[in-house]
Amino acid sequence: MSDESHENGGDEDHRIETRAVHAGQEPDAETGALMTPIYANSTYVQDGPGDHRGYEYSRTGNPTRTDLEANLASLEGGEYGRAFSSGMGSINAVVNLLESGDHVVTGDDVYGGTHRLFTQVYDQYDVEFSFVDMTDADAVADAMREETELVWMETPTNPLMQVVDVAAVSQVAHEGGALCAVDNTFATPYLQRPLEHGADIVSHSLTKYLGGHSDVVGGALVTDSEDLDERLGFYQNAVGATPGPFGCFLVLRGTKTLPVRMDRHCENARTLATWLEDHPKVDAVYYPGLDSHPQHDVAARQMDDFGGMLSFELDGTLEEASALVSNTEVFTLAESLGGVESLIEQPAAMTHAAVPSEEREAAGLDDGLIRVSVGVEHVEDLRTDLAQAIETATN
Structure with a gap:
């Protein structure tokens, strides 16, 4: 060698x-x-x-x-x-x-x-x-x-x-x-x-x-x-x-194990993104695999699948978004991403806090945005957890 x-x-x-x-x-x-x-x-x-x-x-x-x-x-x-x-x-x-x-x-x-x-x-x-x-x-x-x-x-x-x-x-x-x-x-x-x-x-x-x-x-x-x-x-x-x-x-x-893990990450993220897009209390979902994504065609052309990351916004307040990320049970409130476990975070207060608020706002990064790293757990457990967290945060 x-x-x-x-x-x-x-x-x-x-x-x-x-x-x-x-x-x-x-x-x-x-x-x-x-x-x-x-x-x-x-x-x-x-x-x-x-x-x-x-x-x-x-x-x-x-x-x-x-x-x-x-x-x-x-x-x-x-x-x-x-x-x-x-x-x-x-x-x-x-x-x-x-x-x-x-x-x-x-x-x-x-x-x-x-x-x-x-x-x-x-x-x-x-x-x-x-x-x-x-x-x-x-x-x-x-x-x-x-x-x-x-x-x-x-x-x-x-x-x-x-x-x-x-x-x-x-x-x-x-x-x-x-x-x-x-x-x-x-x-x-x-x-x-x-x-x-x-x-x-x-x-x-x-x-x-x-x-x-x-x-x-x-x-x-x-x-x-x-x-x-x-x-x-x-x-x-x-x-x-x-x-x-x-x-x-x-x-x-x-x-x-990257290929087998990524297959599961993609499958779970696609399922959750589709469900969130139809949720009455979710205002927007950002996931390249959705037909509604503005660059979906570009993603389909240069990517083999659409990944395990998604972001979404509640049709609600900043406080409700903070409450959501603080009240999950399967998802863990933490920075970073890409591990086998699902993580959830609020970028404006965590991973992107170093970016001035006016620049975040100009780029479309609202304070209430929630970022999710979808892990390899059973997708129904993940969906159930997000559902109860949304319900808890908005009621």
């Missing part, structure tokens, strides 16, 4: 369900161990000064991490993968590619932590950000400048579940001489592979669906470009936001 094995391992002919289990991993040659070992090493013996066997220091490279990076690259259909200590660590590495005076076009409905990084960290280094409706490719084109070096998108977006046409926005970015990066956390590579639609870099929070069990924090970047991979690898090592071997092992365990 060597540090060169970031590439996807030549398994691209296998279907994604098979690659999820096997890509980037071989039984240990010495012991026959089926699972990638946890290489809990900080340093490695060298045969001579500067003469190592592919690894010298675990911030720079670790065999457990190498297998994970190869697995993730294969799932996304890319050549190169890089793992990070968190999803924000991976996003930071992309922004590290920029220089003072550069400009970024991004969505007006992005994760609160991404918004905070852009506006409160990099803004002070004279990197400027324009937040636009990325479901409108013309709006993206209008926001482009000579200084634009990066177009950053989420699709589906967090938390309004808007769907961005990756091919159209990638074309706009490239015509303007900019890179296009896509946060694919909500969809996962099982449902959507942005590199196939023209993106240059794909980002993930491994904490979510790829880990899948709410027990690890991590991030990843995947690209087809050797040059980009080398540049991202430099920042990965220089900044040091790298995951430990235990976390990498847990994510490798998670990716093996």
